Amino acid sequence: MKTLSCTIVVLAGAALDLALKAWARAGLEPYGPSTDFLPFLSLRLTFNEGISFSLFSADHGTGRLALLAVTGLLTTALAAWAYRMPHGGARAALSLAIAGASANLVDRAANGAVTDYLDLHFGDWHPFVFNLADVYITVGAVLFLFSRRSGGPGAPRPGDAIS
Structure with a gap:
């Protein structure tokens, strides 16, 4: 996938x-x-002050800034890696993950926490509430792994440099 297409996805x-x-x-x-x-998904507004599953929750200014800095650096590193990726399928998958990471980063910077609104449930069991960006990150990571292992578009080929 060309760089412009990936930028549009993001x-x-x-x-x-x-x-x-x-x-x-x-x-x-x-x-x-x-x-x-x-039947298994409801709308319910919550706010995540940490990362996935509210890990490393930061409810004070310094912790929030540290979380923003770390996630910003990781998102930037992921974008640089995607840009250098020679394979279209892998680059497209990473672009989807970058879209989610970027949206969560902007939301956290603007609102102090990530807005979650999709409540997954099976009967009375509600394992977590998430958002579309989380779906992007998960699907992007899974597609990236498949693109690298399946031998399809985006998979490394003999003679490709590993970086």
Whole structure:
């Protein structure tokens, strides 16, 4: 996938996620009751002050700045790696993950926490609440692994330099 196409994936994906987060903040009650969406998915507004599953939650200024700095550096490093990736499938997968990481970074910088609104549940068990950016990151990581192992587009070929 060409660099311009990957840039469009990142910008459009991040914009869609940020728009949905704004909609959720405007239309849902924070930490309120779930609104059924699908049999296993509800809408419920929560805020994550940490990283995945609220790990490393930072509720003070210094911790938030540190979390922003680390996630910003990791997102930038991932973007640089994707740009250097010679394989279209792997680059496209990383672009999807970068879209999610960038959107979560912007949301955290603007709002102090990442906005989550999709409540996964199986009966009364609610393992986690997430957002579209989290889906991008997960799907991008899985597609990246498949592109590197399957021998399909994006897989390394004999003679490719490993960097």
